[in-house]
Amino acid sequence: MALILHAQKGNKNAYKTLIAAEYSGIKVELAPDFQMGVSNKSPQFINMNPIGKVPVLETPDGPVFESNAMARYVARLGESNLFGSSPIDQAHVEQWIDFSSMEIDDNIMKLYRPRRGFSPYLAPVEEAAISSLKRAFEALNTHLAHNTYLVGHSVTLADIIAACNLYLGFAQLLVKSFTSEFPHVERYFWTLVNQPNFRKIFGQVKQTEAMPPIPSAKNPTQPKESKPTSKDAPKKVAKSEPEKPKVVEAEEEAPKPKPKNPLDLLPPSKMVLDDWKRLYSNTKTNFREVAIKGFWDMYDPEGYSLWFCDYKYNDENTVSFVTLNKVGGFLQRMDLARKYAFGKMLIIGSEPPFKVKGLWLFRGQEIPKFIMDECYDMELYEWTKVDISDEAQKERVSQMIEDFEPFEGEALLDAKCFK
Numbered sequence: 516m517a518l519i520l521h522a523q524k525g526n527k528n529a530y531k532t533l534i535a536a537e538y539s540g541i542k543v544e545l546a547p548d549f550q551m552g553v554s555n556k557s558p559q560f561i562n563m564n565p566i567g568k569v570p571v572l573e574t575p576d577g578p579v580f581e582s583n584a585m586a587r588y589v590a591r592l593g594e595s596n597l598f599g600s601s602p603i604d605q606a607h608v609e610q611w612i613d614f615s616s617m618e619i620d621d622n623i624m625k626l627y628r629p630r631r632g633f634s635p636y637l638a639p640v641e642e643a644a645i646s647s648l649k650r651a652f653e654a655l656n657t658h659l660a661h662n663t664y665l666v667g668h669s670v671t672l673a674d675i676i677a678a679c680n681l682y683l684g685f686a687q688l689l690v691k692s693f694t695s696e697f698p699h700v701e702r703y704f705w706t707l708v709n710q711p712n713f714r715k716i717f718g719q720v721k722q723t724e725a726m727p728p729i730p731s732a733k734n735p736t737q738p739k740e741s742k743p744t745s746k747d748a749p750k751k752v753a754k755s756e757p758e759k760p761k762v763v764e765a766e767e768e769a770p771k772p773k774p775k776n777p778l779d780l781l782p783p784s785k786m787v788l789d790d791w792k793r794l795y796s797n798t799k800t801n802f803r804e805v806a807i808k809g810f811w812d813m814y815d816p817e818g819y820s821l822w823f824c825d826y827k828y829n830d831e832n833t834v835s836f837v838t839l840n841k842v843g844g845f846l847q848r849m850d851l852a853r854k855y856a857f858g859k860m861l862i863i864g865s866e867p868p869f870k871v872k873g874l875w876l877f878r879g880q881e882i883p884k885f886i887m888d889e890c891y892d893m894e895l896y897e898w899t900k901v902d903i904s905d906e907a908q909k910e911r912v913s914q915m916i917e918d919f920e921p922f923e924g925e926a927l928l929d930a931k932c933f934k
């Protein structure tokens with residue numbers, strides 16, 4: 516029998532239960548016809564949660580309210596390892612759940628509620644919340660510099676709850692100039708929200724480009740919670756919804772027409788990127804003579820450019836699998852550039868700290884702006900355009916494409932290709 520989740524769509528606290536359910540293999544259905552401000556005021560709802568707040572989870576053994584408790588319940592029902600495998604892991608999972616609730620979510624809500632008109636706006640309160648949030652992000656950033664996940668080597672409930680709390684921040688409040696001070700938090704957040712079990716629930720997440728304006732007396736933001744509309748009508752089963760950006764806290768945005776990518780408007784190139792990718796993939800022997808020679812024969816310096824990249828924080832690459840995951844996440848996030856790019860990323864060294872260096876082929880003469888704007892990893896690298904009139908640079912390109920070892924005198928820990 517499925518558990519019934521009472522919540523309006525887009526409620527990030529309800530997502531904690533839905534994502535935990537994906538990991539645990541537990542069936543959860545959204546209560547039909549839930550209307551914020553109406554359903555949660557009904558006597559039946561007050562019987563389930565005396566404070567009348569959402570979400571609430573209806574189980575065969577009675578209701579559970581408070582979103583962290585609901586997610587814990589669902590995590591314990593299933594077969595998953597969402598609490599880790601030892602008492603100390605469990606303690607750390609609980610530690611990070613409390614940290615992300617009290618140090619992150621509490622401060623995010625102190626920013627969110629006044630900006631959205633749900634509570635009065637007071638500048639000193641906002642300033643204090645920002646400074647507490649920065650303190651929490653600094654601590655989180657330090658932890659994540661050496662850890663892919665909050666606890667152990669796989670997703671736990673702590674990551675699910677942290678991601679849901681960060682989600683509201685990234686989607687509605689925290690612009691790039693704020694989050695870029697915390698590159699490991701950014702990497703962590705984007706890695707999580709792109710995991711299939713998160714993506715099913717969040718859809719495609721986009722970082723906000725601006726803080727909501729401060730509500731003024733002239734232009735107050737209407738508290739949406741008290742004004743249910745037909746738009747609040749819930750979807751039947753969140754788990755099987757098609758993937759699309761989800762709207763946080765029940766707000767709809769009009770779909771924008773998709774502009775053409777400026778790279779599609781460039782003069783045609785004699786180089787066909789897919790032909791090169793095919794040659795790269797299909798060459799199993801004599802790589803230098805076949806693939807590398809083929810690359811230089813095909814390369815069109817007018818239609819494409821080559822770039823070296825160098826990770827700026829190599830001294831933090833002290834753990835091999837964290838470094839590999841970091842590069843893997845970068846390549847996943849480059850998915851948006853598949854039509855316009857080819858890349859090689861080398862993880863160099865047999866001892867930590869590992870160096871991460873790469874070579875990228877981009878359509879056009881510059882690094883495409885949409886990639887710079889949308890893939891935050893780009894800022895973590897120093898980018899240098901390859902001068903192909905310089906034979907030494909050309910040779911370096913060839914070596915990077917063919918995973919030449921030793922590369923600049925060092926062994927390769929791994930080489931990853933984006934094609």
Ligand SMILES: N[C@@H](CCC(=O)N[C@@H](CS)C(=O)NCC(=O)O)C(=O)O
Nearest residue numbers: 528567568569570580581582583740
């Ligand atoms: N600590 C609660 C927070 C619940 C909460 O604040 N819910 C809000 C919506 S996100 C609500 O129901 N507001 C309506 C109200 O205050 O009456 C949890 O994590 O479940």
